[in-house]
Amino acid sequence: MGRGMNRVITIVIAEAALEMVPKELLSHPSVTRAAERKGKKPEDTLLDISYHYAAMKDLEDWDRRGRPDIVYLTLLNLLERPLNKEKQLTVYVHTIGNYIIEIDAEINLPRNYARFQGLIEQLFELGKVPPNGKPLMILKRGTLGDIIKNVSHSSAVFLTEKGKAVKGADYFNELVKKGSPLFVIGGFQRGDFSRQNLKLADEKISLYKDSLDAWVVASMASHELERALGII
């Protein structure tokens, strides 16, 4: 994982609700119908609660799965920000099924959600996209712990509603002074990180008193970091 060389900030979208349709749902009518509309086999499609709700109701942890839009919106917010344009950011996605997606910071994400879905489906099929040339996304097996272990960082900071309330610029200024922080943002719609993953945190912070969508948290943390680094 040498992607973040010379980049100060790492942000991990963790336990992301992003996975292919699991085996036990492959023959469910809502899954076969949605796949047919796309001209794909059900096993080649992403789980998506807006199409597969009927199939997902009995799935374990169904309310933390099948939301690839969360990753999409969060990436669109992170990768197009000054922090990334100034080459200070590395982004990883860790999925609920323990895959890791390494993302080239110069990727130009499709502006159309259906195209993004297609790209991720191709990624799960081939292990990288595009199939030829320099890969812009690479898929590997791995846990959140593997990322934290392998990416050099000064502090692993989890953003969670239950963390210490952080207000104003001081916290981020101090953090940046101390080195290269790694941030973990939940890529799921509800609840908190797993207990096991929370143990990996050096610090837990909260940017607002209520729960916020992942892309809003990502924007807020990036903004504070851009300020602390003097980019904006």
Added chain:
Amino acid sequence: MGRGMNRVITIVIAEAALEMVPKELLSHPSVTRAAERKGKKPEDTLLDISYHYAAMKDLEDWDRRGRPDIVYLTLLNLLERPLNKEKQLTVYVHTIGNYIIEIDAEINLPRNYARFQGLIEQLFELGKVPPNGKPLMILKRGTLGDIIKNVSHSSAVFLTEKGKAVKGADYFNELVKKGSPLFVIGGFQRGDFSRQNLKLADEKISLYKDSLDAWVVASMASHELERALGII
């Protein structure tokens, strides 16, 4: 336009690349095909460059049209932020074809882009959504000038790459002290506001040296305003 009562900040997404498929493209194969896939008549569908590129190439100003995703992403960023959760924000959309969309701050936007498209198509058909009960979006004819004239504000601030560079907190602190600023963010993919609309600006500012996507600009301005208002 009494929606913003007691709310301090107004943000207008202006000249937004959001419109129904124009008459001259209704019979183009890329338009009829995309409409058929949705089970709709071509005249009941939104112009979208990711589906209608082949049809749009000869359209006037084609590179500033057919990007409803920009409005979608910007609204998802604005409406889910602390600024709106604290009831300090009113959002309007002004479209390139001179429609105004009034948005109820409590709207729960669909998390699926196709559903958002459906909602906007219904809005252009019926003039409001949902069809019954309290409307969450209302469509009217009107210019950007109409919004600026009718919404009480202390200063109309346009966010544009060519504006005065603003760095740090001072500018927003001062602005908020002086009253209720109204911000105008471009809802298009390329270029600047029309010359006519730029004349409506009291101030023109830039938050970063390069061009940024509308949703990033919206996030950055909101963050500064949340800071200035003591929300975060």
